[in-house]
Amino acid sequence: MMTVALDVMSGDDSPRSRIRAAVRALDRFNSLHLQLVGDQPLIEDYLSDMECTDRSRISLIHANKTVTMHDKPSLALRGKKDSSMWKVLELVAKNEAQACVSAGNTGALMAMGRYVLKTFAGIDRPAIAASVPTSTGSALLMDMGANVDCTSMHLYQFAIMGAQLASSVYGVESPRVGLLNIGTEEMKGNEQVRLAHHLLQEKLGAQQGLEYIGFIEGHDIFSGSADVIVCDGFVGNVALKTGEGVASLIRDGLKSIFQRSLLNRFLYFLISPLLREFNRKIDPVLHNGASLLGLQGIVIKSHGGADEKGFYRAICQAVKEAEYEVPVRIAREVEERLL
Amino acid sequence: MMTVALDVMSGDDSPRSRIRAAVRALDRFNSLHLQLVGDQPLIEDYLSDMECTDRSRISLIHANKTVTMHDKPSLALRGKKDSSMWKVLELVAKNEAQACVSAGNTGALMAMGRYVLKTFAGIDRPAIAASVPTSTGSALLMDMGANVDCTSMHLYQFAIMGAQLASSVYGVESPRVGLLNIGTEEMKGNEQVRLAHHLLQEKLGAQQGLEYIGFIEGHDIFSGSADVIVCDGFVGNVALKTGEGVASLIRDGLKSIFQRSLLNRFLYFLISPLLREFNRKIDPVLHNGASLLGLQGIVIKSHGGADEKGFYRAICQAVKEAEYEVPVRIAREVEERLL
Structure with a gap:
């Protein structure tokens, strides 16, 4: 079983489109579990409308806030610890998810990623x-x-x-x-x-x-x-x-x-x-x-304007990196070559 | 009458192709005079093979050396003062030509251009x-x-x-x-x-x-x-x-x-x-x-790999800039806005 956390509130496309991409990814990967992070009532509402083969492989995690595309990274870092972006990173940091995906503000994702997950020593x-x-x-x-x-x-x-x-x-x-x-x-x-x-x-x-x-x-x-x-x-x-x-x-x-x-x-x-x-x-x-x-965990940045197909592709990327344990490999390389 | 100096030895294509482009430009612009700078016997040889409507609007200027694409700019600047590249710049500096064109080494052309023509005060x-x-x-x-x-x-x-x-x-x-x-x-x-x-x-x-x-x-x-x-x-x-x-x-x-x-x-x-x-x-x-x-004279850099058509286009650009007296306009702007 592999778990990936999705920031379904992120980017320019609707949460509905993010959730559709999630359902599609569950169909493709039998042993995938997805954590949908965002406005819980909204996500439940959307999910109830969709055909989903295996609802048991979805868990919902509530987040009060959303990091917008116009948020200044430093302000988002200080003021939006209860955002969907922060929470997906936290799930990876706590090892409750093996990877996360967000289509949100790149600068904020970088800043929060560095703070929550930290870089490897040497990077x-x-x-x-x-x-x-x-x-x-x-x-x-x-x-x-x-x-x-x-x-x-x-x-x-x-x-x-x-x-x-x-x-x-x-x-x-x-x-x-x-x-x-x-x-x-x-x-x-x-x-x-x-x-x-x-x-x-x-x-x-x-x-x-x-x-x-x-x-x-x-x-x-x-x-x-x-x-x-x-x-x-x-x-x-x-x-x-x-x-x-x-x-x-x-x-x-x-x-x-x-x-x-x-x-x-x-x-x-x-x-x-x-x-x-x-x-x-x-x-x-x-x-x-x-x-x-370079982060101690897998973080995939989807294009903000990505549609369902694009976000689905980003989830697939997260699954592949988790399968190959990319951060473990990078840590080993860094230890060998940089420290 | 307008005069443009051409470095016909420059770039990857043959001098023959540069000279063909020159002949074509003479056909287009009735009041254009061209100075073909390079290995004089070689240029004469090529010219004798070509149909040229008005040979009187071409003058040949001999240059012993050619700046190659691999020459280091600083070395070319010191060692190749008798190159076709140097000579076309000199013709512009002496006001014997209103513009020059070279398809040669960009770094060398920049270095020689700064040395021979100088930049405007303020640039x-x-x-x-x-x-x-x-x-x-x-x-x-x-x-x-x-x-x-x-x-x-x-x-x-x-x-x-x-x-x-x-x-x-x-x-x-x-x-x-x-x-x-x-x-x-x-x-x-x-x-x-x-x-x-x-x-x-x-x-x-x-x-x-x-x-x-x-x-x-x-x-x-x-x-x-x-x-x-x-x-x-x-x-x-x-x-x-x-x-x-x-x-x-x-x-x-x-x-x-x-x-x-x-x-x-x-x-x-x-x-x-x-x-x-x-x-x-x-x-x-x-x-x-x-x-x-920014130079006190018109210097047009053709792509090194340009063929006859491309080099012809570069000559046309030189003619247009000479018609509009671009350096005079830039000098005026610089004086107004930068000094």
Whole structure:
């Protein structure tokens, strides 16, 4: 039996959609138990409307407050200890759940996560690792915005943690770790990246279990040339959102051309099954559920705007990380390589 | 009569392709004179093979050396004063040319540009502004990689210079200037970006001629919500290359689906005119030719890998900037707003 705690009040979509995703996850995983945390009467109300094969694998935990997307992290940390976000983290800290999922305010989740769960000794700051589609499958990009200023040592820690996630949950035998830079020559980039490069070369060069492949550039993120791409949170966040922006530009641009005339619309109708097939491959929903790595417990951050399908994907990510006991693996790596 | 100096030895494509682009530009602009700088016997040899309507508008200037893509900028600066790159800059400095174009090593071009042409008083460092396609046309993204570490004052200077380029060459009446960040709330981002935000709000809030629209995120770069997007060179370079990476991922992914079967290939044949039309809109070649702003002269950096069409586009950019006397406009703005 595995237990995952869900912050069903979080993000932009309704609690009803979060609960539907939960019911769907119970259908998929027979030995999964879910704790739905939030406004209990509301959750009961929604649940009574839904068809749920096994209600016994759901427990409800009441929380008075909700952390909103506009809450300042430091204020949420001080003032919202009875929020659904705080409570799911607490359930993991008390070992009553093996993982938790929230679609809420990233900054607040980071701040509360650090306070409630603590980072491992040797890890200064947790980082957010997101899965991105590549031409050959997927890659992990980290940090996604939790740490806007990083030292070279932070980037080194991200590499260690990301490689563990890639080799366990994503089944990559010897993950190729690349450091995001603005060129591949030694002299390129800022000081922090150049220092991190030397650190990674020196410490990971001969190590087994992962392969440091050096500097990579923006266009390599999606090419499949690396399994883990390390950068600071500012750069990672801009890169991910820029990628989404280009995908929208292309999608909308094609759509407008294909809607211009009756003939074009007919052509669109003919190719739409192929477009759907392609969209499924790069659909960000299928990559929803970023991991907060470095904490002494599994915390999955769903996109705030994720719908039922997206939140379901985030729950699946939590289940997988719990199965592989990712924090135990990271703790072991950190002890070996960083302490 | 307007004169533009071309470094025909630069970049990854052959001098022959650079010279072809030059001949094409002469056909388009009747009052354009071009100085082809590089290995004179080689250029003469290539020219004799080509059909050129008006050979009298071409002059050849010999240069012994070529700056390679792997040259360290500081070494190129000291050791390659007789290179084609140095010479085109010198022609602009001596006012024998109104603009120059090179597809060579960006770092070396920046270093030589600063040395030969100097920046305007009030501008600490030149910045590279690149045009990117958006859903409504194009936008300027700067800096593209010349300045990996920027203070808030640098970002402010970029905003001033980018707005001048947008309002002159790109004809945007009151350019909307956005500051690239990882969120739109005041508290988001790193210190440098938050300070720049206050500086831009305070100094540009009530000014006419441009509109500061505050923080924007990665997905806004291509949405058309800003005309000038300001960021440090590390972030700008990663964003641009990430965008190219996503475009490739989508292009290659669609191609592989459409080539899977005979039926799919037939469908592809049917829609290919529409795809070509769309590609023309977002083709990076049509946006080739980035501007080094802040120098006392016009320097256009072509992509190293640009082909004839791309280099031709970069020459056109040089002509337009010379027509609008962009450096004069920037000097005036800098004097008004920065000194």
